[in-house]
Amino acid sequence: MLLAALGIAAGAAALAAVLSAGEVAQDQSLARALHRLPAEQQVVRGSWFGSAVGQTGFRRLDASVRQTFHGIGSNRPIRSVIYRQTDVSGHGFNLGAADHLTRWIRLRSGRLPRVCEPSLCEVVQVGGSGPIPRAPGLHLVRVGDAELVSKVPFLQLAPYGRAAEDITGFIPESKRPPFLLTGDVAGASGIPLLNPIWRSYAWIFPLRDHDVHPWALDGLSRRIDQARSTLTARSVYFDVADPLTYLAPAVSANRVTSRRLLLVGGQAAALLLAFVVLVAAGGRTEAALTRARLARFGARRWQIVLLAVAEASVAGGLATLVGWAMGSGIGALVAGTPARRSAACSRTRWSQVPASGRP
Numbered sequence: 001m002l003l004a005a006l007g008i009a010a011g012a013a014a015l016a017a018v019l020s021a022g023e024v025a026q027d028q029s030l031a032r033a034l035h036r037l038p039a040e041q042q043v044v045r046g047s048w049f050g051s052a053v054g055q056t057g058f059r060r061l062d063a064s065v066r067q068t069f070h071g072i073g074s075n076r077p078i079r080s081v082i083y084r085q086t087d088v089s090g091h092g093f094n095l096g097a098a099d100h101l102t103r104w105i106r107l108r109s110g111r112l113p114r115v116c117e118p119s120l121c122e123v124v125q126v127g128g129s130g131p132i133p134r135a136p137g138l139h140l141v142r143v144g145d146a147e148l149v150s151k152v153p154f155l156q157l158a159p160y161g162r163a164a165e166d167i168t169g170f171i172p173e174s175k176r177p178p179f180l181l182t183g184d185v186a187g188a189s190g191i192p193l194l195n196p197i198w199r200s201y202a203w204i205f206p207l208r209d210h211d212v213h214p215w216a217l218d219g220l221s222r223r224i225d226q227a228r229s230t231l232t233a234r235s236v237y238f239d240v241a242d243p244l245t246y247l248a249p250a251v252s253a254n255r256v257t258s259r260r261l262l263l264v265g266g267q268a269a270a271l272l273l274a275f276v277v278l279v280a281a282g283g284r285t286e287a288a289l290t291r292a293r294l295a296r297f298g299a300r301r302w303q304i305v306l307l308a309v310a311e312a313s314v315a316g317g318l319a320t321l322v323g324w325a326m327g328s329g330i331g332a333l334v335a336g337t338p339a340r341r342s343a344a345c346s347r348t349r350w351s352q353v354p355a356s357g358r359p
Contacts, residue, residue, distance in 0.1 A: 005319040012323030020331020026214040033250035034212055040155045041246055044073050044224060046203040047239045055190030065203045068227045073205030079185045080153035084198040091133035092177035098153040101183035110144025116187030127179035137193035140180060153204060
């Protein structure tokens, strides 16, 4: 009985260890594939394009998008807005805004913007040259000069399919109008003079560590598709982008590898179970003698059968549980290796950019 239980435990442990190792290998491979993507493709991004929004309209849009994307990535999205290039009083300029502005720029001089209201909107200049226009209802004040170190918040499509970071890129650097940024998206949306100007909004949801696992991808994909359907049904100006398309080759390769590992684990378990069968066959004589002794003591046939089934079930069940726990423990040790933790840290590194460093 002990030899049979050991064989069952070993078979269960082998199968559990192979399954766990396969999941860990897939998880690490998926984390590396996500880390290899550019930072702007490692997020779920909702975009809206239009005009005549205003501060109240932006707040309604913001509440609607947050509710629709609830449960996808971070519950606190990074919001941004980019206006189409605008001319005021004969002077052109580009205006944008983003949450957590210090993550995306590096100051060269001056200070960060503190306020953006119709009466006063402080900005930093990250590109272009020339005067900053002033007009009734538009009071842009440059308080600093900065360098754009990350384009993550500004990659939503601008009007006519032009990428936002290229808004000023279609003319020579020396002739580009000022590219101005502030840190208040709602405030930048509430400038009355710019209300008719076409602009693009983005809500960027960084994916958390537990969102991107092989066993969680199907659920994440369903939630993203549902959010996309909900938003596009409300307005044709909504768009949703996600990194799952870029991860599809890695997911497909992982599934093939997992099947091969499962085949190896199944063969190992089958060999160990064959050992159990041999052990059981070798004990047939002893089992027959035990049944004969029980019959002499008055045990009925159904009682003898019930005892044999109970012994086999208890021994086999306990051995399976012990073996599965051992194999799962091996998998847990493998999952806790520094390589896995390093991959998880790398996945979120882009979202922790300090004001003085590049992502």
